[in-house]
Amino acid sequence: MSRTEPATGSQLRRAVLSSYLGSLIEFYDFLLYATAAALVFNKVFFxxxxPLVGTVASFGTLAAGYLARPLGGIIFGHFGDRLGRKRMLVITMATMGVASTLIGLLPTHDQVGALAPLLLVALRIVQGIALGGEWGGAVLLSAEHARTRRGLWASFTNAGAPSGMVLSTVVLALVAAGTTEAQFLAWGWRLPFLLSITLLALGLIVRSRVAETPVFEDAEKDAGVAERWPLREVLRNHPKNLLLAIGIGFGVFVAQSTLTAFAIAYAVEAGFPRGTVLNALALSSALAVIAIPAYSAWSDRIGRRPVVLTGALAMAAFAFALFPMIDTGSVLMLTLAVVLGQAVVHPMMYGPLAALYSEMFATRTRYTGASLGYQVSSTGAGASPLVFAALLAGGAGPLVLSIVIAACCLLTAVCIRAAAETHRTDLTR
Incomplete structure (x- = not known):
């Protein structure tokens, strides 16, 4: 940081808080949809x-959001590398908040027929574009303010994901507990989506008080540093790192969507009460909020590669225990399965990604490269519940699903082994 003063402690704290709250709000909206797709949308929009075909269709709308995320990464990454991180983050947050609120106002299939699921898909795509632009900018807001312990500070953006899951799950559980089944399906499910407008106001207030990152401001002062087409620069000069980033994240996100969406629907179909499943999800998500920074701080000490590699191999093994534990019919085993998966094993893979992806690309293309790597790999998260539901509908057993999950996690292991260690990288390059 040659010309811009390094960030002060208070600036770093504001940046980390803004990144965390922004991620929490965005993932509250995005993952609320995932839970609703597993529990509600097949009964409202299809x-x-x-019922089983309706569940597949519901997960299809879920996938639409994930497929839109790379587009958001390209759009907001382009302007974020040229105009700054902060400006784009205000736009992504507003876009997500409005789209989620509108989902809460949608008419049902019984009211407007086929138009209802079409509107649902359209708003889900808008959600995906917004989240596709949010993550990369939020990570860089923290990482580029941090002088030391970058893994820890950047990981609070990733900790926003389970925090958003906790909030969305708790809100859904409270609404479900306070309504009958008929009331919940008629109007109760809408309330958590309508809450988004309040969260949006809070997030915009916090985000407006954060400064642009010193690293970007320095780069902006260097003549010719602002790349006219960051995407072209990434594809031309950093194709290996982009492909490795996609491969590293693929297993991470397949596992994530399995634990937070598909396994929830699987458990309900296995006979567990909806409230019991939501309680297990809320508990595991709350514990993951602690585990993600802890594993990321560990990666500051020993490196990103060994932490992510350990998590990938552990998740590949755990995939073969997940569904048998749920199939026992025991509430204790269900809770243990979800907690082990989401709060113990998965954070090892997921937590260090924020710093890792930031360190894989240079300043002038960092928003685009980090966003594209992360968001393209996340398409696996959108596709896996749909694929798994279709496999079960076609007669496949849980063992087949476990094999697919394990294979995806082994891809993550291979790619992280092939990647360079980055935890000592200078982000001012």
Whole structure:
């Protein structure tokens, strides 16, 4: 940081708080949809279908959001590398908040027919574009303010994901507990989505008080540093790192969506009460908020590669225990399965990614490169619940699902082994 003063402690704290709250709010909206897709949408927007087919269709709308995330990464990454991180983050937050609120106002299939699921898909795509632009900017806001312990500070953006899951799950559980089944399906499910407008106001207030990152301001002062087409620069000069970033994240996100979406629907179909499943999800998400920074701080000491590699191999093994534990019918085993998966094993893979992806690309293309690597790999998260539901509908057993999850995690292991260690990288390059 040659010309811009390094960030002070208070600036770093504001940046980390803004990144964390922004991520929490965005993932509250995005993951609220995932839970609703598993529990509600097949009964509200696909009422003319067989229940299992309706579940597949519901997960199809979930996938649309994940497929839109790379587009958001490209759009907001382009302007974030040229105009700054902070400006884009205000836009992404507003876009997500408005889209989520509108989902809460949608008419049902019984009211407007096929138009209802079409509107649902359209708003889900908007959600995906917003989240696709949010993550990269939020990570860089923290990472580029941090002088030391970058893994720890950047990881609070990732900790926002389970925090958002906790909030969305708790809100859904409270609404479900206070309504009958008929009331919940008629109007209760809408309340958590309508809450988004309040969270949006809070997030915009916090984000407006954060300064642009010193690293970007320094780069902006260097003549010719602002790349006209950051995406072209990434594809031309950093194709290996981009492909490795995609491969590293693929297993991470397949496992994430399995634990936070598909396994929830699987448990409900296995006969567990909806409230019991939501309680297990809320507990595991709350514990993950602690585990993510802890594993990321560990990666500051020993490196990103060994932490992510350990998590990937552990998740590949755990995939073969997940569904048998749920199939026992025991509430204790269900809770243990979700907690082990989401709060013990998965954070090892997920936590260090924030710093790792920031360190894999240079300043002038960092927003684009980090966002694209992360968001393209996240398409696996959108596709896996849909694929798994279709496999079960076609007669496949849980063992097949476990094999797929394990294979994806082994891809993560291979790619992180092939990547360079980055935890001592200078982000001013």
């Amino acid at each position: 009422t003319d279908m067989d």
